[in-house]
Amino acid sequence: MHVNKVYVKSLHAVTPGRHYNKSLRDLAAEAFLKAWEAAGCPNIDMIILASAAVDIVEEQLLSSSYVCEYLSLENVPSLRIEVGDASGTAALAYAYNLVRYGVCRNVAILGVEKITDFISVKVNKVLSYLCDSTYESYYGITPAVHAALMTKFYMKKFNYTYEDIAWWSVKMHERGASNPYASLRRKLKIEDIMNSEIVADPIRLFDTAVPVDGAVCIILSSEKSDLGVELAHVEQHAYNVSINMRPDPARLFTVNAAREVVQKFSPTLFEISDKFSIFGILILEELGLAEPGTAPKLIREGTFDPGSKVVVNASGGLKCIGYPMGASGLYLSAMLILELAKAEPFSNVGDHSIGAVCDVGGTDRLSNVLIFRRES
Amino acid sequence: MPDYNVPVPRYWRNIPTYYRLTVSRCRSCGRVYYPPRARCVCGSRDIEQVSLLDACRKFRLAEFTVLHSVSVDFEKQKPLIFGLVKCENPEVSLVSPITDVLNVGDLQSGIELEPVFRVVKRDGSYGIVCYGTKFRIATREVKV
Numbered sequence: 142m143h144v145n146k147v148y149v150k151s152l153h154a155v156t157p158g159r160h161y162n163k164s165l166r167d168l169a170a171e172a173f174l175k176a177w178e179a180a181g182c183p184n185i186d187m188i189i190l191a192s193a194a195v196d197i198v199e200e201q202l203l204s205s206s207y208v209c210e211y212l213s214l215e216n217v218p219s220l221r222i223e224v225g226d227a228s229g230t231a232a233l234a235y236a237y238n239l240v241r242y243g244v245c246r247n248v249a250i251l252g253v254e255k256i257t258d259f260i261s262v263k264v265n266k267v268l269s270y271l272c273d274s275t276y277e278s279y280y281g282i283t284p285a286v287h288a289a290l291m292t293k294f295y296m297k298k299f300n301y302t303y304e305d306i307a308w309w310s311v312k313m314h315e316r317g318a319s320n321p322y323a324s325l326r327r328k329l330k331i332e333d334i335m336n337s338e339i340v341a342d343p344i345r346l347f348d349t350a351v352p353v354d355g356a357v358c359i360i361l362s363s364e365k366s367d368l369g370v371e372l373a374h375v376e377q378h379a380y381n382v383s384i385n386m387r388p389d390p391a392r393l394f395t396v397n398a399a400r401e402v403v404q405k406f407s408p409t410l411f412e413i414s415d416k417f418s419i420f421g422i423l424i425l426e427e428l429g430l431a432e433p434g435t436a437p438k439l440i441r442e443g444t445f446d447p448g449s450k451v452v453v454n455a456s457g458g459l460k461c462i463g464y465p466m467g468a469s470g471l472y473l474s475a476m477l478i479l480e481l482a483k484a485e486p487f488s489n490v491g492d493h494s495i496g497a498v499c500d501v502g503g504t505d506r507l508s509n510v511l512i513f514r515r516e517s
Numbered sequence: 518m519p520d521y522n523v524p525v526p527r528y529w530r531n532i533p534t535y536y537r538l539t540v541s542r543c544r545s546c547g548r549v550y551y552p553p554r555a556r557c558v559c560g561s562r563d564i565e566q567v568s569l570l571d572a573c574r575k576f577r578l579a580e581f582t583v584l585h586s587v588s589v590d591f592e593k594q595k596p597l598i599f600g601l602v603k604c605e606n607p608e609v610s611l612v613s614p615i616t617d618v619l620n621v622g623d624l625q626s627g628i629e630l631e632p633v634f635r636v637v638k639r640d641g642s643y644g645i646v647c648y649g650t651k652f653r654i655a656t657r658e659v660k661v
Contacts, residue, residue, distance in 0.1 A: 266588035275531060276552045280614050280637055280649060281584070281591040286599045289582035290612070297580075340586040383552060385601060385610040390580075 147240045149370045149513070150247065150362035151180035154475045157355035157463040158324040165199055165255035166211040168356035173212060173251055176358035180366065186245035188219040191232035191252040193467030194267050195221070198255055208251070225271050226416065226464070227502030228252070229357075229471030230509035234375040236361050237511075246363050252468030253356040264352050268466075271503045273383060285349065287384050287504040288417035289341035294391035295419060296343070299434035303343045307334040308441040309418035310347045310460055316447065317457020319486055322476065324353045324463035347460070348418040355465030357475050365516070370478050373495075374512040376402045384504050393420070395508035396427035396499060403428050403497060406512045409451050410480055410496035412473035415458040424499050425453065447490045455480055455490045470500035474511060481515045521644025522590075528645060535649040537568040538632065540609055549609040569632070573604040576630040576652060581615060590638045602630060602652055617653040629655040 153175035155168055163171075169190075177185070190205035201207065205219035222232040229252040236248040256264055269278040272287065292306060311331050317323040329347060337346040361372060378398040384390050411430070415421030425436040430451060431444075439445065445453035456462060456476035459469055477496045480487040498511045533539045534553070541553040545561035551569075556562050581600035591597055598615040616635055618624060630652040637649040 260589075262587065262589040262592055265586060266590065269588050273552055275527075276534070277612060278588075279531075279535075279647070280599075280651075281587055281594075281597050282599055282612060283584065283586070283588060285586060286582055286584055286612065289584075290580050290599075290601055293580050293582065338585070339583070342583040342585075344582075383612075385551065385612050390601065 143243070144241050145243060145363040147237050147372045148362050148365050149368050149372060149478050150183065150360040150364070150366045151176045151368065152357070152359045152475050152478060153179065154322050154357040154472060155355060156322055156324065157353040157465050157472065159257045160354040161257065163354070165195060165253055166208055168255065168354060169208045169251055169253045170212055172253070172356035172358040173249060176360055177249065180360050183247045183362070185214065185217055185247050185249050187239065188214065188217055188249045188251055189232045189236055190219060190221040191228040191250060191467050191471060192221060192254055193223060193225050193228050194254060194256060197267055197270070198258055223467065224507060225502045226466050226469050227500045227507055227509055228467030229469060230474065230498060230500040230511060231377070233359065233361070233372070233471065233474060233511060234377055234509055237372050237375045240361050240363050243363070247360060249358055249360045250471065251356070251358045252465070252471035254465040254468045255354050256352045256466060257354050268352070284504060285341040285344060285417070288419055289344045290384065291391050292343055292417070292419040295422070298391055301437055304331065304335060305437040305441070306343070306418050306422065307331060307345070307348065308437060309415065309421050310334045312440050312446070313415065313454060313458045313460035316455055317461020320457050320461060321486060322472070323457050323461035325351065325461050344417060350416045350459035350464035353463030353465050355463065355468045355472060357468055357471045359471060359475060359478070368478065368482050369516040370481050371514045371516060372511060373514040374402060374406065376510040377507065379507045381506055391423070393423045393427045393501060393505045393508070395505050396424050396501065399499070399508060399510040400427065400429050402510060402512065406495055406497070408495040408497040408512060410455070410477065410490065410493040411451070411453045411499065412456060412477040412496070413454060413458065413499040414469060414473065414501045415454065415460055416464055416469070420501060421454070421458060424501070428499065452490055452493065455487055470498065470509065473500060474498045477513055481513055521641045523640045523644055523647060525645060528647065533566065533568070536634065537570050538650045539566045539568050540607070541565070542567045542607060549607040551609050551611050567607070569604055569609070570650070572607055575605040576632065577603045577605070578615070578624060578626060578628050578630055579603050579610065580626055581624050583621060598624070600624070600652065614651040615653065616651040623654060631655040
């Protein structure tokens with residue numbers, strides 16, 4: 142069976158943040174139009190909207206169709222993909238297959254989230270829908286509760302203190318301070334992290350990724366582009382089991398399942414979902430980049446800093462980008478593509494030809510690993 | 518439009534799990550699930566609903582966290598405490614609210630807990646008062 146290679150035609154990421162003066166449609170339009178124009182306005186066969194909460198925040202169903210109307214794409218078919226905060230990479234995975242198997246030539250994946258229209262306690266309620274609505278959110282459980290329990294189990298298992306975990310955030314802010322795509326662009330000291338307000342003990346504000354508005358568009362195509370980056374492989378794994386039913390709450394089983402593909406492609410550049418610091422730490426260990434129990438030490442020592450053999454989150458990760466929920470994974474992907482293409486501001490990252498994005502949906506309910514390759 | 522969010526039929530449907538902590542038990546292999554399931558991983562669809570309040574004598578706290586950044590329905594109750602609670606027989610764990618804690622220092626991994634019936638939240642000005650099962654540090658004598 143003939144299969145196409147899948148290339149990144151173009152992309153555009155709106156700097157995430159509190160865009161009070163822009164609607165969800167404005168943000169989506171900005172991301173799409175800039176990416177589309179950069180690609181030379183090709184015919185788009187399908188638009189895939191990735192958003193976790195558009196229906197809740199905007200009170201809008203059929204959102205992809207209304208976004209298309211705003212863009213005057215009157216006859217372009219569209220759909221929305223929602224798998225919580227992994228929606229963006231799930232949409233990329235779906236688009237990859239459409240292009241690979243010749244169903245479409247050009248697909249625009251549009252990740253968009255408009256969360257700051259809500260006050261923070263309402264945002265927390267939306268986030269709580271990532272947990273089981275009937276059995277968890279009903280009682281007030283949010284993803285931060287899961288992450289806090291995971292952190293405590295991990296600390297106990299490997300005899301770490303909270304400070305050891307908090308170093309993740311210090312290292313991310315070192316990187317993100319110079320990233321124009323980051324919403325939190327400043328270096329932080331360990332004291333800043335450790336003295337920030339408590340979210341869910343032991344997790345503090347800077348151990349989380351702050352919910353922000355954002356929009357990012359990546360156009361995948363069967364035709365080569367000047368960017369010279371190919372989406373070479375997608376890997377999706379699931380473990381549809383609640384945290385209380387897991388054999389070890391301090392593990393990411395879906396990420397571990399992608400370990401073989403990482404070994405096969407040997408990427409040296411990673412963008413991973415660190416929506417809570419513990420997720421970043423566990424992903425490093427589950428993917429085999431660090432032995433179990435060693436990630437906090439290695440990250441603190443600078444093993445994965447820009448310029449190293451293996452570089453993780455040169456963008457500053459979601460700690461600095463922020464957490465545009467369903468668009469998060471697309472932001473990580475956009476950052477990785479720019480890093481591979483050695484585009485600004487990532488010229489200091491080093492010379493890498495293969496990179497991977499690792500995105501996790503909910504508390505390890507699913508994960509998507511995407512392998513990108515720079516054309517030699 | 519009246520200000521309420523919890524649909525009454527949904528609440529009514531969930532009363533067994535909110536009030537009596539019902540879990541699913543597979544009659545074929547004995548596995549227990551919370552949240553409940555319609556089918557066991559062993560393939561059996563012969564599932565019974567069991568109340569943990571009837572079936573389980575001992576609940577222990579495995580780990581806990583104090584949540585300060587709460588969602589809108591719980592603003593007046595913050596901070597909230599949640600624990601991973603282990604039930605010994607049948608063997609199942611659940612993440613549940615921990616209540617009646619005067620001093621967080623009293624909470625230690627491994628301590629015994631007991632279930633209590635409590636208000637969970639009030640659904641706006643016109644909605645229902647929602648109840649559920651929470652856990653507190655055990656005060657009763659435990660028969661072994």
